[in-house]
Amino acid sequence: MIMSGYEVLTRLFTATEVARLRDAVERVHADVVAAAEAGETRVTVWPDGHRLEEIGGTTIHWEPDAPGKAVRSLSPVSGMSPVLDALWTDERLTGPMAALLGVAEVGPFVAKLNFKRAGVGSEFAWHQDFPFWYCCAGDAAYDVATAIVMLDDNTVGNGAMTLIPGSHLAGPAPRDPADPTGLLVDPRAVDETAAVTVEAPAGSVLMFPGLMVHRSAPNRTATDRRSLLFCFQPAGRPELSALTYDADRLADLPSAQISAGRLHD
Structure with a gap:
């Protein structure tokens, strides 16, 4: 994992555990959507047109082009289900994550639910998680x-x-000058010949650091693809929910200017 940067733990969770997690995820989803429909929310529209709606301590990221309303993600979800919260201290996760980060003990940064619903789950272009986290946590995002x-x-x-x-x-990759959020990786800087698509059965876990360049294609199948994302950091640091997003910090990271066919930071 040291050179590749990622690890796949196949069938880390049993079928019974996965079923329990699915039930918890769908209950959280239903509760949040019902609260959004019934109560007053705060809506944010990002420069790329994506609509985010804050309700009950979490943020709904709606699918931008789906007919009707479909949830793309919910974040954060800590404290919304004891079944999900138990994963923060599950040694099957904390042990490998401590090894990946090179620390003795890990703690929570943020937990998120991603949904690629059947037929409408959208793609996510090449990106690193790091720039968004850096805008909140500074150097701790590493x-x-x-x-x-x-x-x-x-x-x-x-x-x-x-x-x-x-x-x-x-390190931080050159960013896409065509992306109004300033968070996506410039696709011209990505060596797609080296790309690996991680196919694995339910219950498996994929682990990687925030600087890993990755993407996901849309879901055009007849079944859902749901994921729980638990982001860990060295123990004792503030969680993402306690931090403030500051887009000005992006200026500290490499830009994505390409001139005469060459990348320049």
């Missing part, structure tokens, strides 16, 4: 890594994660 718990089989057809192994070693 010490954040993600464990993705797969609640459904992940396949090429339903948008399984695609990674560029070793890309984390190059």
Whole structure:
């Protein structure tokens, strides 16, 4: 894992555990959506047109082009289900994550639910998680890594994660000048010939650091692809919910200017 930067733990959770997690996820989803429909919310529209709606301590990221209303993600979800919260201290996650981060003990940064619903789950372009976290946590963002718990089989057809192994070693990647959020990786800086799509059965876990360049394709199949994302950091640091997003920090990271066919930071 040191050079590639990622690890896949196949069937880390049993079928019974996965079923319990799915039930908890769908209850959280239903409660949040019902609260949003019934109560006053705060709506934010990002520069790329994506609509976010804050309600009950979490934020709904709606699918931008789906007919009707479909949830793309919920974040944060800590404290919304004891079944989900138990994963923060599950040694099957904390042990490998401590090894990945090179620390004795890990703690929570943020927990998130990702949904790629059947037929409408959208793609996510090449990116690193790091720039968003850096805008909140500064240099502490270098010490954040993600464990993705797969609640459904992940396949090429339903948008399984695609990674560029070793890309984390190059640090913050040049960003896409066409992206109004300033958070996506410039696709011209990505060596797609090295890309690996991680197909794995439900119950498997994919772990990688925040500097890993990755993307996911849309889900055009007839079944959902749901994921739990638990982002860990060294123990004792503030969680993402206690931090403030500051877009000005992006100026400290490499830009994505390309001139005469060459990348310049």
